[in-house]
Amino acid sequence: MKRYSLALDLVNDPVLIAKYEDYHQAIWPEIKQSILDAGVVNMEIYRFENRLFMIMEVNDEFSFEKKGQLDAENEKVQEWEQLMWKYQSAIPGAKEGEKWVIMDKIFQL
Incomplete structure (x- = not known):
């Protein structure tokens, strides 16, 4: 996983x-x-002030490309995403139109 x-x-x-x-x-x-x-097997979202942090645990078949394609073909997901964009703001450094950005792991104990 x-x-x-x-x-x-x-x-x-x-x-x-x-x-x-x-x-x-x-x-x-x-x-x-x-x-x-x-x-996606597990998803958690945490918040500090206006910053969100998401942890996604995914199965071996998961890919962001596949998820993006499935989301694009799902009218309800598109409706949800449009609704959520009213509340969301791209994080500094995000590409144009990019919402959630993948973070790099820099430490593990």
């Missing part, structure tokens, strides 16, 4: 951050299913 760590910022507004968290306490069932269908 492989693990990825990703980062993303939120719009720095306490009301929007609270709403974003509310959405993530009850994600749409279609979104949960799309994550599982892509090969």
Whole structure:
């Protein structure tokens, strides 16, 4: 099993951050299913102020390309992503249109 760590910022507004968290306490069932269908076995998101940190554990069949293709073909995922973009802000250094960015592991004990 492989693990990825990703980062993303939120719009720095306490009301929007609270709403974003509310959405993530009850994600749409279609979104949960799309994550599982892509090969994600476990996903956790943590927040400090407006910075998000995600840990994804994936099966051997997972690839970001496959997930991107599945997401692009899923109308409900596209609706969710558009909705979430109201709350999200690209992290410094992200490419144009890029949301979550993969972080490099620099230490392990």
